[in-house]
Amino acid sequence: MTRRNMGVHIAGIQLKNPVMTASGTFGSGREYSEFVDLNQLGAVVVKGVANEPWSGNPTPRIAETYGGMLNSVGLQNPGVEAFIKDDIQFLRQYDTKIIVNIAGRTVADYCKVTEKLGDADIDLIELNISCPNVKAGGVNFGTNPAMVEEVTKAVKKVARQPLIVKLTPNVTDIVEIAKAAVAGGADAISLINTLLGMAIDIHGRKPILANVVGGLSGPAIKPVALRMVYQVANAVQVPIIGMGGIATGEDAIAFMLAGATGVAVGTANFMNPRATMEVLEGIEDYMDQYNIEDIHEIIGKL
Amino acid sequence: MTRRNMGVHIAGIQLKNPVMTASGTFGSGREYSEFVDLNQLGAVVVKGVANEPWSGNPTPRIAETYGGMLNSVGLQNPGVEAFIKDDIQFLRQYDTKIIVNIAGRTVADYCKVTEKLGDADIDLIELNISCPNVKAGGVNFGTNPAMVEEVTKAVKKVARQPLIVKLTPNVTDIVEIAKAAVAGGADAISLINTLLGMAIDIHGRKPILANVVGGLSGPAIKPVALRMVYQVANAVQVPIIGMGGIATGEDAIAFMLAGATGVAVGTANFMNPRATMEVLEGIEDYMDQYNIEDIHEIIGKL
Amino acid sequence: MKRMNGARILENKELVSEIYEMVLFSKEIAAIAKAGQFLNIYCNVPGRILPRPISISQIHREEGTVTIVYSVVGKGTKALSQMVMGEEIQVMGPLGNGFMIQEECAHPIIIGGGIGTPPLLELAKQLQGNVAVYLGFRRNPILVEAFEKIGAKVYVATEDGMDGVKGNVMDILREKNPKVDMVYSCGPKPMLRAIAQWAEEKGVKAQVSMEERMACGIGACVGCTCKTSTDKKQVMNKRVCKDGPVFWSNEVIWHD
Amino acid sequence: MKRMNGARILENKELVSEIYEMVLFSKEIAAIAKAGQFLNIYCNVPGRILPRPISISQIHREEGTVTIVYSVVGKGTKALSQMVMGEEIQVMGPLGNGFMIQEECAHPIIIGGGIGTPPLLELAKQLQGNVAVYLGFRRNPILVEAFEKIGAKVYVATEDGMDGVKGNVMDILREKNPKVDMVYSCGPKPMLRAIAQWAEEKGVKAQVSMEERMACGIGACVGCTCKTSTDKKQVMNKRVCKDGPVFWSNEVIWHD
Numbered sequence A, B: 001m002t003r004r005n006m007g008v009h010i011a012g013i014q015l016k017n018p019v020m021t022a023s024g025t026f027g028s029g030r031e032y033s034e035f036v037d038l039n040q041l042g043a044v045v046v047k048g049v050a051n052e053p054w055s056g057n058p059t060p061r062i063a064e065t066y067g068g069m070l071n072s073v074g075l076q077n078p079g080v081e082a083f084i085k086d087d088i089q090f091l092r093q094y095d096t097k098i099i100v101n102i103a104g105r106t107v108a109d110y111c112k113v114t115e116k117l118g119d120a121d122i123d124l125i126e127l128n129i130s131c132p133n134v135k136a137g138g139v140n141f142g143t144n145p146a147m148v149e150e151v152t153k154a155v156k157k158v159a160r161q162p163l164i165v166k167l168t169p170n171v172t173d174i175v176e177i178a179k180a181a182v183a184g185g186a187d188a189i190s191l192i193n194t195l196l197g198m199a200i201d202i203h204g205r206k207p208i209l210a211n212v213v214g215g216l217s218g219p220a221i222k223p224v225a226l227r228m229v230y231q232v233a234n235a236v237q238v239p240i241i242g243m244g245g246i247a248t249g250e251d252a253i254a255f256m257l258a259g260a261t262g263v264a265v266g267t268a269n270f271m272n273p274r275a276t277m278e279v280l281e282g283i284e285d286y287m288d289q290y291n292i293e294d295i296h297e298i299i300g301k302l
Numbered sequence C, D: 001m002k003r004m005n006g007a008r009i010l011e012n013k014e015l016v017s018e019i020y021e022m023v024l025f026s027k028e029i030a031a032i033a034k035a036g037q038f039l040n041i042y043c044n045v046p047g048r049i050l051p052r053p054i055s056i057s058q059i060h061r062e063e064g065t066v067t068i069v070y071s072v073v074g075k076g077t078k079a080l081s082q083m084v085m086g087e088e089i090q091v092m093g094p095l096g097n098g099f100m101i102q103e104e105c106a107h108p109i110i111i112g113g114g115i116g117t118p119p120l121l122e123l124a125k126q127l128q129g130n131v132a133v134y135l136g137f138r139r140n141p142i143l144v145e146a147f148e149k150i151g152a153k154v155y156v157a158t159e160d161g162m163d164g165v166k167g168n169v170m171d172i173l174r175e176k177n178p179k180v181d182m183v184y185s186c187g188p189k190p191m192l193r194a195i196a197q198w199a200e201e202k203g204v205k206a207q208v209s210m211e212e213r214m215a216c217g218i219g220a221c222v223g224c225t226c227k228t229s230t231d232k233k234q235v236m237n238k239r240v241c242k243d244g245p246v247f248w249s250n251e252v253i254w255h256d
Ligand SMILES: Cc1cc2nc3c(=O)[nH]c(=O)nc-3n(C[C@H](O)[C@H](O)[C@H](O)COP(=O)(O)OP(=O)(O)OC[C@H]3O[C@@H](n4cnc5c(N)ncnc54)[C@H](O)[C@@H]3O)c2cc1C
Pocket: A063, A064, C038, C050, C051, C052, C053, C054, C055, C056, C068, C069, C070, C071, C072, C073, C074, C075, C076, C077, C078, C115, C118, C119, C210, C211, C212, C213, C214, C245
C-alpha cells in the first residue's frame, strides 16, 4: 500500500498522480475546492483563457442528452490577465500542478496569451485548438493538419512552459492530426475535446441550445475517446492525457491501458462533485487488487 | 385522427409512414416479425449484402457501453444471391417497402451486387460506403469526397432501383461528403452509420472486441446524428433518412424537425423488440397532440 | 468540506395536478439554508447524468427538514414524483445566494408566477407575514393558504379566471397600485421583465430570482449565465447558480 | 405474437457467495420453455441498454414459474442480485433451441462446469434422473443436492479440493471412464473443447451449450456467432442465440 508509485511525467513535469481535471469543467478550482482536496490531484487544468475577455454564447448553453450533455459556453472567459491576477495565487496554495488551457481565434491570439503566461507561475500550457480560425474563414484549427502544425509551432516558439496540444475528435483521421501537433513541437497530447452535437426541443420546435450546436461530453463519448487515445498512443511518442467520459477509476484504468499517461475528469464532476477523488481511489484499488506497485505497469499495457 | 397523413416519399418511392429499420439491426425482418407486424413499417432495411458471402470478424463482436453498444460484426452476410433466394419472398408477404443495404470492398464489388439486384423485387438500394476500399489501401470509401462521388456514380449507373447513399459520421465535414454523394447521383441520403469506438476489459487487459475497434450505436450517439442530419438537410435537396439512437417517437420527431424525411430504428430494437412500433405510435401521438394532419408539417420545421 | 448528502423523503404529495411537494430530511441542509437558495437533486433516470436545480420552499431548522415544490415537466421530475416516503435521494446544497432580506423596508411585496411561487414562501415566513403577496398562475393556484397562514395578504390571478382575478399578476398590481418599497419576485422571465419595468417606473428596487439551464450548479462550468450590467454600459455575464439566482432587477439586461 | 413479458420475482436467494437463484413467475414463459433455452433479462442499470442472456435452470409448468441461477460478474447481474421478492422485471423468452433430448440413449451423461451447471438441472429432470452427472467448480459447488434429489448420480470436482475430488471434471471423467452414448454439456469454452475431444476419442456424440456476447438474442444482429462446419470444410458462422446455444460438439470449430 505504502509502496504504490502513482507519479507520472507529462512533458517533463512530475505529477504526483495521473488524475487531473478537464478544462472548462472545473472552473479555476475554487468552486470544487469546497468538495475535494485539491492537494490530492495530479494537476488542475483551468478553464480556457484567451488574450482578451470573451463573452461566450447566448443561453441556453446546456442541454442534457442520453449519458451525456451538450455545452455551448463558447469559451467565455475573463481574459488571461484577469486569470493571472485572480486565480494563480489561489491555486498555488495547493500542492498540485497548474495547467492553463488557452484559446484563440488567430495564431497571433494564441501567441499573445502564451507570451503573457510566460512569467506566470504555472506549470504547463494546454493549447485548445478546437477554435474557429477567423483568418481561415472560421474553419476549426484542429481539423486541418497544416493549421495544427502551424499554430503549434508558433505557440511552442514563444512558450516558456512545456506545451500540451488538445485535439478535437471531429476529424476523419485523428492520427494525422496528432502527428501534425507533434511535428509542430507538442510536448504532450490531450484528447478528446467534445464531439459536435445537437439537441432539439420538440415541443418548442427549436434547438435547445441558443447556439444551435454544442459540444457533447460525458460517459456517452467514452468509446470514441478510448479509440482515439489508443490510435494516437500507437502513433506518437509524446505522453497522452486521456479524457472523455471518465467517471470512475475503472474508466481511468481503461484509458491508461489504451496508452494515456494522464487522465482528466470533466463532465463527471457535474454528476458527482467528488468524481476526481473517486477516480483516484478507484485507480488505487485496482493497483492493490492486482499488486501493481508502479502506475507505469498499466500505461499502454493492453 | 383518421385524417392523419403519414405517407412520405423517399427517392420517388411512397412509404406509408416514415418509420423504417436500420440496416444490420433487424436481420431480414424474419426474427422481429415474431414481435411486430411488419405491415406497420414504412420500410424494412435489410442487413448489408455483398457480392460474395463475407464471414465477418471473429467474436466477441459485441460490447456494451454507456447508453450504447459497439459492434464489429464486420458485415458478415451470405452474399446477394443467397439473400435474393431466401429473403425477398418472405418480405414481400408484407405490405412494406424493401430496402437492400449493400456493401463492397471495391467499386466493382458494389456494382456487381447492384447489378444482381437489378431484377430483384425490391424497392430501393442503400449504398453503405462505410467500408474499406481495398484498392485505396483500405481507406474507408465514405471518408473521402472523391471516392464517395466515384462509387456513387458507378453504382447509380448500373442501379435499376433508386439509390440511397448511407454516410459514415467519422469525418471532419459531413456536408462535403453529402454533397459528393449527391453530385454522384444519390437520390437520398441515410445518416448516420456508427461512430468508431473501442471498449476495454480492464481485468483481462485487452480490448473487448476481437477486432479491437467497432461501431458505436444507440442513444449515446443521438446528438451527433441529429447535428449531422440538420447540417446535411440544410445543404442538399434530396430526402434524408435519419438514424442514430432513435428509440422513441420523440426521438423520431427530433430527427424529422432537423430535416429527416424518414427515420430508422436500429439499436433500440435490441433494447425493446417492439421499438419500431413504439416509435410509430409516438409520432402519431405527437401529431394528435399538436393537431398535425400531415407529417410534412414536421419535416425540417425547426 | 461540502458534499452531496443523502436526504430521506418524509413526504411527497401532489398539491394540484402535476405539482408535488416533497419534504426532505437533511439536518446539514436545513441548518444553513436561506430563502431563495436551491438544491441540486440527482434524479434516478436511466441515461440522465445532470442534477435538477429545485428551489427550497420551506426550511424547518428544528425538524431538520427542507421542503421543495416541483412541477412535473420531464423525465427527472417525473421520476421524483414517483418516489415514496422513506426513500433516499442524493442532494447537493444549499446553493446560490437567496434573497437579500431588507429588514428596513416597511412595505415589501412579493410577486410570484406559477412554479416560481414556492421559494417565496420561506421568504414570506422570514418577513413574518408582514408582506403583500401577488401570485399569478395559468390555472390551479398553489400554496395560497400557506401564505395566508403566515398572515400575509394574498392576491391571486389566474389566466382561466377559475380562481382569484382573471388575468395575470401584473394586472392586479397595476389595479391595486400598492405602496411598496421593496419587491421580491420569482417566476417566468417575461413576468420578471415586466416587474423590472414596473419597479423602474415606480422608482422601487426589485429582486428577481432567475432560472437557467445548468450543469454544475456551483459556478464552475459557466453554463448558466445571465447578462448583467451595473452601469448600463459594461456587460458582464453573471452565473445564475453562483452569483444568483437572485439579482437586482436593474442589473439584469432584459433584452439581448 | 411474441413479446417481452413482465415477470414477477418470487424468490431471489444467494446459493453460495455471489451466485443467486431467482424464481420468476411468468405463465407464458413456463408454458413453452425447454431445457437449455435462455431468457433475455433487462436489468435496470443506468446507461446499460442491452439485455442479459441467462439460462433457464428449472421449469415448473404447473406453478407457471421458471428458475434461473446467475453469477454476479458485473453491473447487470449485480443489480439483479439486489432485487427483491415482488418486484417485476422485463424478460424476453424463452430463446434459443435448448438441448436435443435423445430418449433412445440408455447411458446419457451430463457434464457441467461452474455457472454452466444450472441449465443442466432441468435437463436432468427431464431425463428423469436417469443420468450420471459430472460437475466441476473452481470452488463452492452449486445445485449438487438438486441433482441428487432427482435421483441422478453426481460426481463433483473442485479446483481447491474442498468439495468432491480435487481437480477438474475431465479428471473424474477419465478416471471413471463411464459407459456413455450421449453427452450433454455446458460450461466454459476450454472445458467444452476438452469434452469435444474426449467424445470424439470415445466415438460418442456430445451436445455443447455455448456462450457468446449478445445484442439482440434472437438472431437478427449476427453478433453472437460460433464457427461451425458440417463437413469439416465449409465454415459457417452460426448464431449462438438462434441456431444454438446448444450445438453438436463435432460441428463446432474449436480452434480458429
Ligand atoms: C435555480 C432554479 C430553481 C428552480 N426551482 C424550481 C422549483 O422550485 N420547482 C420546479 O418545479 N422547478 C424549478 N426549476 C426548474 C427545474 O430545474 C426544471 O423544471 C427541471 O430541471 C426539469 O427537469 P426534468 O428532468 O423534469 O425535465 P427535462 O426536460 O427532462 O430535463 C432535461 C434537462 O433540462 C434541464 N431543464 C429543463 N427545464 C429546465 C428549466 N426550466 N430550468 C433549468 N433547467 C431545466 C434539466 O435540469 C435537465 O438537465 C428551477 C430551476 C432553476 C435553475
